[in-house]
Amino acid sequence: xxxxxxxxxxxxxxxxxxxxxxxxxxxxxxxxxxxxxxxxxxxxxxxxxxxxxxxxxxxxxxxxxxxxxxxxxxxxxxxxxxxxxxxxxxxxxxxxxxxxxxxxxxxxxxxxxxxxxxxxxxxxxxxxxxxxxxxxxxxxxxxxxxxxxxxxxxxxxxxxxxxxxxxxxxxxxxxxxxxxxxxxxxxxxxxxxxxxxxxxxxxxxxxxxxxxxxxxxxxxxxxxxxxxxxxxxxxxxxxxxxxxxxxxxxxxxxxxxxxxxxxxxxxxxxxxxxxxxxxxxxxxxxxxxxxxxxxxxx
Amino acid sequence: xxxxxxxxxxxxxxxxxxxxxxxxxxxxxxxxxxxxxxxxxxxxxxxxxxxxxxxxxxxxxxxxxxxxxxxxxxxxxxxxxxxxxxxxxxxxxxxxxxxxxxxxxxxxxxxxxxxxxxxxxxxxxxxxxxxxxxxxxxxxxxxxxxxxxxxxxxxxxxxxxxxxxxxxxxxxxxxxxxxxxxxxxxxxxxxxxxxxxxxxxxxxxxxxxxxxxxxxxxxxxxxxxxxxxxxxxxxxxxxxxxxxxxxxxxxxxxxxxxxxxxxxxxxxxxxxxxxxxxxxxxxxxxxxxxxxxxxxxxxxxxxxxxxxxxxxxxxxxxxxxxxxxxxxxxxxxxxxxxxxxxxxxxxxxxxxxxxxxxxxxxxxxxxxxxxxxxxxxxxxxxxxxxxxxxxxxxxxxxxxxxxxxxxxxxxxxxxxxxxxxxxxxxxxxxxxxxxxxxxxxxxxxxxxxxxxxxxxxxxxxxxxxxxxxxxxxxxxxxxxxxxxxxxxxxxxxxxxxxxxxxxxxxxxxxxxxxxxxxxxxxxxxxxxxxxxxxxxxxxxxxxxxxxxx
Numbered sequence: 001x002x003x004x005x006x007x008x009x010x011x012x013x014x015x016x017x018x019x020x021x022x023x024x025x026x027x028x029x030x031x032x033x034x035x036x037x038x039x040x041x042x043x044x045x046x047x048x049x050x051x052x053x054x055x056x057x058x059x060x061x062x063x064x065x066x067x068x069x070x071x072x073x074x075x076x077x078x079x080x081x082x083x084x085x086x087x088x089x090x091x092x093x094x095x096x097x098x099x100x101x102x103x104x105x106x107x108x109x110x111x112x113x114x115x116x117x118x119x120x121x122x123x124x125x126x127x128x129x130x131x132x133x134x135x136x137x138x139x140x141x142x143x144x145x146x147x148x149x150x151x152x153x154x155x156x157x158x159x160x161x162x163x164x165x166x167x168x169x170x171x172x173x174x175x176x177x178x179x180x181x182x183x184x185x186x187x188x189x190x191x192x193x194x195x196x197x198x199x200x201x202x203x204x205x206x207x208x209x210x211x212x213x214x215x216x217x218x219x220x221x222x223x224x225x226x227x228x229x230x231x232x233x234x235x236x237x238x239x240x241x242x243x244x245x246x247x248x249x250x251x252x253x254x255x256x257x258x259x260x261x262x263x264x265x266x267x268x269x270x271x272x273x274x275x276x277x278x279x280x281x282x283x284x285x286x287x288x289x290x291x292x293x294x295x296x297x298x
Numbered sequence: 299x300x301x302x303x304x305x306x307x308x309x310x311x312x313x314x315x316x317x318x319x320x321x322x323x324x325x326x327x328x329x330x331x332x333x334x335x336x337x338x339x340x341x342x343x344x345x346x347x348x349x350x351x352x353x354x355x356x357x358x359x360x361x362x363x364x365x366x367x368x369x370x371x372x373x374x375x376x377x378x379x380x381x382x383x384x385x386x387x388x389x390x391x392x393x394x395x396x397x398x399x400x401x402x403x404x405x406x407x408x409x410x411x412x413x414x415x416x417x418x419x420x421x422x423x424x425x426x427x428x429x430x431x432x433x434x435x436x437x438x439x440x441x442x443x444x445x446x447x448x449x450x451x452x453x454x455x456x457x458x459x460x461x462x463x464x465x466x467x468x469x470x471x472x473x474x475x476x477x478x479x480x481x482x483x484x485x486x487x488x489x490x491x492x493x494x495x496x497x498x499x500x501x502x503x504x505x506x507x508x509x510x511x512x513x514x515x516x517x518x519x520x521x522x523x524x525x526x527x528x529x530x531x532x533x534x535x536x537x538x539x540x541x542x543x544x545x546x547x548x549x550x551x552x553x554x555x556x557x558x559x560x561x562x563x564x565x566x567x568x569x570x571x572x573x574x575x576x577x578x579x580x581x582x583x584x585x586x587x588x589x590x591x592x593x594x595x596x597x598x599x600x601x602x603x604x605x606x607x608x609x610x611x612x613x614x615x616x617x618x619x620x621x622x623x624x625x626x627x628x629x630x631x632x633x634x635x636x637x638x639x640x641x642x643x644x645x646x647x648x649x650x651x652x653x654x655x656x657x658x659x660x661x662x663x664x665x666x667x668x669x670x671x672x673x674x675x676x677x678x679x680x681x682x683x684x685x686x687x688x689x690x691x692x693x694x695x696x697x698x699x700x701x702x703x704x705x706x707x708x709x710x711x712x713x714x715x716x717x718x719x720x721x722x723x724x725x726x727x728x729x730x731x732x733x734x735x736x737x738x739x740x741x742x743x744x745x746x747x748x749x750x751x752x753x754x755x756x757x758x759x760x761x762x763x764x765x766x767x768x769x770x771x772x773x774x775x776x777x778x779x780x781x782x783x784x785x786x787x788x789x790x791x792x793x794x795x796x797x798x799x800x801x802x803x804x805x806x807x808x809x810x811x812x813x814x815x816x817x818x819x820x821x822x823x824x825x826x827x828x829x830x831x832x833x834x835x836x837x838x839x840x841x842x843x844x845x846x847x
Contacts, residue, residue, distance in 0.1 A: 127679070129676075130678075134372070202821070216794075241707065242704055
């Protein structure tokens, strides 16, 4: 019928260890990828111009993509055509990790001299540059921001539930929700930008929603464990899948239009929410089941 | 169910609250001038400029440079400082001149300030050419407790305030409205000065900011031994009381800026004007030096300081560079010699080109930047108006697509338009209320805010799903009491979720991470409005629709 129904998982068939094994294995792989990338390149995820210094230009020109790649004294990391309705000859050109401030400044004038003008339109339509030291500052601020947000979330989780296992379940699954999209970025070579940091922070907020829902249903309501779980899952999966759909559409549309900020937020949130589905209903659930049946008495 | 008005209000106060918020938002968005027609809320936002942009669109929404075109440049001030120096009041200017002589500084590159509020002195040096140890050594001559470790990177708040005022004046002088200058703190405690100007290219803005703009008039004349000497006779900011507009003299064919030299007398009866007049008479400018300056080659735009004849020139020097050299005119010389000039102390500062005249007027009017900006540590963001217009359309398109997706999913899940339709409408009313709020406080919207709106729709629908599932749990909502009890359960979850979102976003709202502040602020506001107003109202709507079959 094409209707969207939440599947009923028969949790009784699996032991807690079996349930937790999958998300823990995925988390282990993610951490392996991040540390591997750290050993090889020096950073767990590729850094975009916001964090490594460099430039991002949006140019409008009749020159070909190959000509654009040749036009600059520094080879661009990527040249991407913008596919939006009614727009032609627009490209986003990205340079990350340029150490020399003067070289960054010159990129836009090189574009103006080397590329062919498209009618009366200005060649450089958008210019965003960050010097390496400014970028280093941004990097520090972003790390601190992520750290504070995560710590704040953890404290709040403990305040809300006041018991160790359910709270640590929330924190653990939020941690995994952050690591999996980061590993995805590392594999898919999506550079870390301000937009992706925003998405990661948003993910902390989003991922906790379904965890809180599950914990509340299981711990604060009477009734059978599996019945509560079923209800929480029905609501929680609806929420997460709806958000995932919206983020996927936003991510695809925005990357076609060349709106980098919205594109990275959409894609990272999509991946993160998918990870959250797994973490909430396998990892968090197995921890809660163990707590409910064994942990409470001890 | 009660039919009395009181009963109605009691039962549906959540919906009534939502309706009044929506009405408020619509007024703020679409009635010209908005709710705050007297600008009282926007008082500190440079009222004049802001007013001009209000009438442009069909709504009261204002756009930031990302959606309207323009340039933003962030750069820190150059310099270092020593805080809390123990100094006797009479040593104030002594220390300042020691800094200049011992560190071999150019004019305006050092300052010593007294901070009255907490009775302390600070010393600042505005150049990268001095090392911290030498700086500390000079200050240590006056306060032996100062060591190299006391030297901090950066400048005082007073210096930054002066810089921001100067930049603001320059942007206004350039004839562009809607410019903004503010400072942003970094994690380390240093500061960036951020300048945003709509309708300016990055090159233009950087040029405006790169000039220190320190204007001096230097007398170039032969001293008693016949050697040519330089002596600063007028120094911008302090010595001029009025700056005219850049003009062109048709009769003699030159560009100039008319200026008034300050003739407010101090306690000793001296003023900048009388001192200037006295200097001119003493150095011979008003006697043998009249019309005796031939060092400027107007065609080549060069100056020749290697000459045989003695020269009496008044040099206009900007940031240490000679812009113009002129002799004393007959009339001016006579009125100075007689001492009458100081009563009406005006003269024309001549410049080679019209552009120079304009630049000079801007520099004199705005004063010098107290400290230069460090462009090695800058960040620039610039969007052409044409592309910004595209972004507006894209944002709208992406927003509509996201809302459609969410609506589609919700309809597929509930299969009941009575549940799903109000859900979509409620989520959209949140965006409407937020837009109204943004228009009310004149928050300029950028792409990051658009991302925030979409995030709000996302969290909004999440919460509405929780409310719907909870309220419809176990069949019909038979009474007000049952509804209230189920609603309270749902509210605990969405309240807890909202609290985590707000906590996760608050670092971004206060930290200076460029674009992301707008995103965080909109998300936090949206979550607050959602949890307090719109989402509870949805519960009420649902109750009404489900019981009223």
